[in-house]
Amino acid sequence: MMNDITRPQGITDGHSIERALAESEERFRQLAAAVDQVFHIADPAAGRLLYVSPAYERIWGCSPAPLFQDLSSFLDAVHPDDRTRVEVEQAQPLTADGTDIEYRIVRPDGTIRWIRDRVFPVDAGGDTPGRFAGIAEDVTERHDADARLRESEARFEAITNSIDQMIWSTRPDGYHDYYNERWYEFTGVPHDSTDGDAWNGMFHPDDRERAWATWRRSLATAEPYHIEYRLRHSSGEYRWVLGRAQCMRDVDGRITRWFGTCTDIQEIVEARELLARSRAELEAEVVQRTRERNRAWEMSSDLFAIMGLDGTLKVINPAWTTTLGFDEATLLGRPFPEQVHPDDHDAVRAAVERLRRGESIARFEDRLRHADGSWRWITWSLVPEGAIFYAVGRDVTDEKRRTAELDAAQEALRQAQKMEAMGQLTGGVAHDFNNLLTPIVGALDLLQRKGVGGEREQRLIRGAVQSAERAKTLVQRLLAFARRQPLQPVAVDIAKLVTGMADLVASTTGPQIKVAVDVEEELPAAKADPNQLEMALLNLAVNARDAMPDGGTLRISASKEDVPEGSASRVNPGRYVRLSVADTGSGMDKATIARATEPFFSTKGIGKGTGLGLSMVHGLASQLGGALTISSRPGLGTNVQLWLVQAVETTKLPSVQEPAPLATGHGIALLVDDEELVRQSTADMLADLGYQTIEAASAEEALRLLDKGSYFDFLITDHLMPGMTGVDLARAMRQQRPGMPVLLVSGYAADDGIAPDLPRLTKPFRKDELWASLSDALKWSSV
Ligand SMILES: Nc1ncnc2c1ncn2[C@@H]1O[C@H](COP(=O)(O)OP(=O)(O)OP(=O)(O)O)[C@@H](O)[C@H]1O
Ligand SMILES: [Mg+2]
Structure with missing residues (x-):
């Protein structure tokens, strides 16, 4: 049967044909045995198999022998599920193209194989009926692979659609050709409508450029794609998505x-x-709080510091610099103890010890160095915390100074009030004493002048006169202290007065003491009573002498001084001539200075000092509108300063009066004094001087006498009397009798400054003094 189909064309020689055929058949057999495919030839008309290659047994697992008898038995091996389909196919007339069919067979051992069977008609030539040739092959492997692939794809689909994420895939060139169901659900677009570049429209316009750029970079570098962008949702809104992509490569590494x-x-x-916003808000709040706190820190005039318990400054605020004058670097760079006053070191150490024990300190004061060399008082509140403590300090230097000033002012006020009280007391006593002294002096003077008695009586009288004179001086001093000394302040050339007194001072102080006078040039005149001022200077010089029993230097100097408004001086603001008496003597301690101007305060022992010297000088200075200041240090010396108000113009010093020989006058005096004894004494003196006298015990009585038409040439009247005063009386009299001479007798400074136009006489007085004043008054009134 083989020869029919395998006979080589063009070989006709019998023997060689035989041989050639045999060779050809052999080659075919070998070929057929070698290949995996099954060749088969059948005669469909006879329903028989004509030929089948050996591969059949390998694939079918059984012998093909039955097929040679009955071709249809071939169906027995076909899988029951495929049998009908194969039968139908076989029933069809076979076209020239043949058939290509796949089916399963079940082998005797039960295994199933997939067979691909291609059959085509073969023209056998001549009248020979057509035959079918075929090639059957085992395609189980391929079938399995396809099935696996399909299953894998199905699984992929299932997986991609079972998760929440949108999944897509692209070709190596980035062409989108796959999206899972989530994608279509999210975007709401029809299937396959976003393949390729079509999904461009899905990006938020603001993100499009960035997303493409990132995608292009991944495509170019094969690096994973990772990006956040907004994608259009089916609702029309854009939603933020996280895009990721990764490439897959083949065995050669190609994407x-x-x-x-x-x-x-x-x-x-x-x-x-939301989180970022709340964090931003929180941060803003923190910034704001910090700023506020910083402002408090920066703006405060209080000193803020964080300090170590070892006494180091760690952080300080700008108030440190404003308060202490040093810049921050200097303050932080220098050990803190160096900035504290040495006297406060112990207190600081004790405070740190308390802080170390965890105690807070509400009020602690120490002094810190200022850049200008001064010390500032700081009051602290201190709170410890671990190894550090917080300190808040306030500069109380000015407060302390003010308190001290206030204390001093209050002390000065107390002192002044005490002096005032003492002055009033002393003044009252002195006034009474003066009134008692006036007739005594007057009487003694009369007795002396008249040469009453013998030698012995005259000696006694002289002694009494001397005592009375001393009493008079004492009373004068008391009155001076009480600022009730009748003063005749004029503009005094201090330079001249001081220089003129130098010799007198030097002779008072003695040879052991060197006296220096130092007067500023062109010194303005001062308002003073020259006689009293000389007394004051002498008093100060004597005090200086007493302080220098072993000698030393006494310096009297005078200078011009201005005390400006608001100055801290103990002296009221104004323009002064300052007269100072300085010695190099024993000096005074604070307690002595405080009491030195008190009347009767003396350290000199009973009988040696009256304690009225400085009192008098002090009273004088005050009465003249000036002041007395004392600076002194025990062992170093004393400087007493007399501040006299500058006078507007200088008046020539009145020349020292020569005692004029007593003349006698004539005329009638109206003598007014409430004190009987004083009046009596004065009347005696007037009589002595050649005057007649009409007496009145009060101003009112005097006016009554005038009204009654009593005649008198002049008026001598005491000033301070119960009822109308002497000055008022003088004025009233002059109203009725203009130009009438008046002599005012006063023993009391309350009279001072009033009626400066009236000539006056100070109690107590002697006859010659009365005479001088009287002649002045009469002369003056006649001008
Ligand atoms: N220059 C001075 N140096 C040292 N102490 C002085 C000086 N001047 C005054 N004193 C002290 O002040 C006290 C009061 O002085 P004050 O002149 O008022 O009285 P006194 O000198 O004691 O007595 P008196 O002046 O009546 O002789 C003195 O006793 C003395 O202690
Ligand atoms: Mg004295």
Whole structure:
């Protein structure tokens, strides 16, 4: 049968044909045995198999023998599920193209194999009926692979659609050709409508450029794609998604596909934004709080510091620099103890010890060095915390100074009040004493002048006169202290007065003491009573002498001084001539200075000092509108300063009066004094001087006498009397008798400054003094 189909064309020689055929048949057999395919030839009309290659037994697992008898038995091996289909196919007339059919067979051992069977008609030539030739091959392997692939794809689909993420895939060139169902659900677009570049429209316009750029870079570098962008949702809104993609490579490393996912992260982004916003708000608040706190820190005039318990400054605020004058670097750079007053070191150490024990300190004071060399008082409140403590300090230097000033002012006021009280007391006593003294002096003077009695009586009288004179001086001093000394302040050339007294002072102080006079040139005149001022200077010189029993230097100097408004001086603001008497003597301690101007205060022992010297000088200075200041240090010396108000113009010093020989006058005097004894004494003196006298015990009585028409040439009247005063009386009299001479007798400074136009006489007085004043008054009135 083989020869029919394998006979070589063109070989006709019998023997060689035989041989050639045999060779050809052998080659075919070998070929057929070698290939995996099954060749088969059948005679469909006879329903018999004509030939089948050996591969059949390998594939079918059984002998083909039955097929040679009955071709249809071939169907027995076909899988029952495929049998009908194969039968139907076989029933079809075979076209020239043949058939290509796949079916399963069940081998005797039960295993199933897939067979691909291609059959085509073969023209056997001549009348020989057509035969079918075929090639059957085992395609089980391929079938399994296809099935596996299909299953894998189905699984992939299932997986990609079973997760929340959108999944897509692209070709190596980035052409999108796959999306899972989530993608279509999210975007709401029809299937396959976003393939290729078509999904461009899905990006938020603001993100499009960035997303493409990132995608292009991944395509170019094969690096994973990772990006957040907004994607259009089916609702029309854009939602934030996280895009990721990774490439897949083949065994040669070539990129075969990209697989990507989009994850809706809108909620995460919103939460993140919320978080960022609240964090930003929190930060802003912190910044604001910090700024406020910083402002308090920067602006405060209080000193803020954080300090170590080892006494180091760690952080300080600008108030340190404003308060202490040093810049921050200097303050932080220098050990803190160096900035504290040495006297406060112990207190600081004790305070740090308390802080170390964890105690807070509400009020602690120490002094810190200022750049100008001064010390500032700081009051602290201190709170410890671990190894540090917080300190808040306030500069109380000015407060302390003010308190001290206030204390001093209050002390001065107390002192002044005490002096005032003493002055009033002393003044009252002195006034009474003066009135008692006036007739005594007057009487003694009369007795002396008249030469009453013998030698012995005259001696007694002289002694009494001397005592009376001393008493008079004492009373004068008391009155001076009480500022009730009748003063005749004029503009005094201090330079001249001081220089003129130098010799007198030197002779008073003695040879052991060097007297220096130092007067400023062109010194303005001062308002003073020259006689009293000389007394004051002498008093100060005597005090200086007493302080220098072993000698030393006494310096009297005078200078011009201005005390400006608001100055801290103990002296009221104004323009002064300052007269100072300085010695190099024993000096005074604070307690002595405080009491030195008190009347009767003396350290000199009973009988040696009256304690009225400085009192008098002090009273004089005050009465003249000036002041007395004392500076002194025990062992170093004393400087007593007399501040006299500058006078507007200088008046020539009145020349020292020569005692004029007593003449006698004539005329009638109206003598007014409430004190009987004083009046009596004065009347006696007037009589002595040649005058007649009409007496009145009060101003009112005097006016009554005038009204009654009593005649008198002049008026001598005491000033201070119960009822109308002497000055008022004088004025009233002059109203009725203009130009009438008046002599005012006063023993009391309350009279001072009033009626300066009236000539006056100070109690107690002697006859010659009365005479001088009287002649002045009469002369003056006649001008
Ligand atoms: N220059 C001085 N140096 C040291 N102490 C003085 C000086 N001047 C005054 N004193 C002290 O002040 C006291 C009062 O002085 P004050 O002149 O008022 O009285 P006194 O000198 O004691 O007595 P008197 O002046 O009546 O002789 C003195 O006793 C003395 O202690
Ligand atoms: Mg004295």
